[in-house]
Amino acid sequence: HHDPxxxxxxxxxxxxxxxxxxxxxxxxxxxxxxxxxxxALSHDLHAPLSTIQWVASGYLLALAAVIPLTGWAAEHYGPxxxxxxxxxxxxxxxxxxGFAWSAESLIGFRVLQGLAGGMIMxxxxxxxxxxxxxxxxxxxxxxxxxxxxxxxxxxxxxxGILVTHLSWRWIFFVNLPIGIVGLVxxxxxxxxxxxx
Numbered sequence: 101h102h103d104p105x106x107x108x109x110x111x112x113x114x115x116x117x118x119x120x121x122x123x124x125x126x127x128x129x130x131x132x133x134x135x136x137x138x139x140a141l142s143h144d145l146h147a148p149l150s151t152i153q154w155v156a157s158g159y160l161l162a163l164a165a166v167i168p169l170t171g172w173a174a175e176h177y178g179p180x181x182x183x184x185x186x187x188x189x190x191x192x193x194x195x196x197x198g199f200a201w202s203a204e205s206l207i208g209f210r211v212l213q214g215l216a217g218g219m220i221m222x223x224x225x226x227x228x229x230x231x232x233x234x235x236x237x238x239x240x241x242x243x244x245x246x247x248x249x250x251x252x253x254x255x256x257x258x259x260g261i262l263v264t265h266l267s268w269r270w271i272f273f274v275n276l277p278i279g280i281v282g283l284v285x286x287x288x289x290x291x292x293x294x295x296x
Contacts (some may be wrong), residue, residue, distance in 0.1 A: 115289030116231045117240055120224035121247050122282040123187055126275055127217040128251030129258065130194075131160060134210075136259035137268040144268065147203035154207045162214025170222040179227040184286050186223060189216030191279035198272035 134141075134156050142152045173182045193213035200206035224244070232240045262270040 112289070113228075113231050113236065113240065115285070116227055117243055119183075119282060119286045119289050120228050121244060122278060122285065123183065123220040123224050124244060125247045125251060125254075126187075126190065126278050126282070127163075127220040128248060129255040130213070130217060130275065131156075131163070132252050132255030133259035133262075133271045134159070136256050137263045137271055140263050140268045141203070141206070145200075145203045145206065151203050151207075155203075155210050158207050158211045159214040159217070162211045163218040166215050166218035167222055170219050170226070173219065174223060174226045179223055179230065180286065182219065183223045183227060184283060186216050186219040187279050187282050187286070190220060191276055191283070192216075194272045194275035194279070198269040 138149060138152050138155070141147075141155060142149050145152070170182075177185075190213060193209055193216055196209040197206060197213055200209055225241075228240050228244065229237055258274070259271050262268075262274060
């Protein structure tokens with residue numbers, strides 16, 4: 101005899117996993133995608149490489165800085181709301197990065213992007229842990245682990261293609277369609293519950 105709630109739960113879990121993977125890929129690829137563009141940025145924005153290096157470093161520092169806030173935010177506002185807010189923030193700051201007019205503006209926007217991006221992964225994990233429950237958490241984390249391994253590899257490849265064929269601005273604009281798809285799916289698929 102087939103339990104219909106099991107099927108529903110599996111569907112909800114695979115939906116939530118897809119959403120979290122999209123967010124994870126976006127924030128992880130962004131840690132490495134910029135590395136290929138540093139010379140182009142230095143040339144275009146008329147800034148030395150030592151300054152442009154902060155486009156990468158500023159993002160990573162901001163990313164790390166917000167991770168401790170994630171649990172608090174999830175408990176206060178619910179993981180779904182926080183995930184959607186951080187992804188929306190990430191999309192908005194990606195657009196700002198794409199429109200940057202100087203090295204300083206790009207570094208500033210990258211710090212903001214890192215503040216948004218830093219919560220995407222941990223919030224995703226909290227959401228999945230809640231949706232999966234203790235029995236399935238191992239398998240789900242295994243699935244989410246794949247983009248974490250591929251992200252650092254795919255970032256430079258994608259970055260290289262975009263910088264060569266379009267311009268460095270597209271390494272940021274590429275987040276817009278991905279993020280919007282993630283938000284639409286999140287609105288439909290993520291459970292609206294408070295975090296425990």
